Amino acid sequence: MSGEQIGLWAGFVFTLMVFSYLLGDNFLYRLAIYIFTGLSAGYIALVTVESVLLPWVRGTLLLASSDMGTRALGLVPFILGLLLLFKSSPRFGRGGNIAIGFIIAVGTAVALAGAISGTLIPLARATSSTVALDPLNGFLIFIGVASTLGYFQYLARRKANGQIERRLLSRAIGVVGQGFIVVTLGAVYAGAILTSLTIFSERIAFILARITGG
Secondary structure, three states: OOHHHHHHHHHHHHHHHHHHHHHOOOHHHHHHHHHHHHHHHHHHHHHHHHHHHHHHHHHOOOOOOOOHHHHHHHHHHHHHHHHHHHHHOOOOOHHHHHHHHHHHHHHHHHHHHHHHHHHHHHHHHHHHHHHHHOHHHHHHHHHHHHHHHHHOOOOOEEOOOOOEEOOHHHHHHHHHHHHHHHHHHHHHHHHHHHHHHHHHHHHHHHHHHHHHOO
16 A cells, blocks of 8 residues: 555545544544644644744844844844743743733734725725615615624613613614624525535545545
8 A cells, every 4th residue: 555545544534533523522533633733733833943933043143144133133033932931930920921912012913904904995995886886785785884883882871770771773773783793694604514515525535536546
């Protein structure tokens, strides 16, 4: 049996082990998840070292033509990593907060910029173009977006008896937005099930065809 056939049989067995979760949580499913998690962690560590750390060190610390500023910049990730290790110590754990704060700040800024430039602005442009091309669908999209945003706002007033109550208009908008959310989640869930079944059938057919030589 060749190495390719062993890989195909292993893929077939692991596929069945993963999809055995449809029958409930079991040992085979957990074993497959543990193996996949270990392999993924090892692969990510290898890629990180080969594609990120070593090129960074060669381009900053070990570069012959680099100046002091470049070398100092090259030390920043390692200093932050060292500070993160301090989180395991009750005495020096506060030093890790510096690294965590830096990571959270950078991640938040990147996520915010990506959300604005990659999601909000294109969504606004697409909505405006849809309204211009098809007023009915554009109106429905506008109602869906506005009512969904209204569903997640919690502005309310306090009554004389101390109870907090949203205004009638806010509740009505929230109900419409909730309806759009339910329909959207239902469509996404149905699409996920159909996609999973399609992938499963195609994967099994591919493995069986390769094993049998078809």
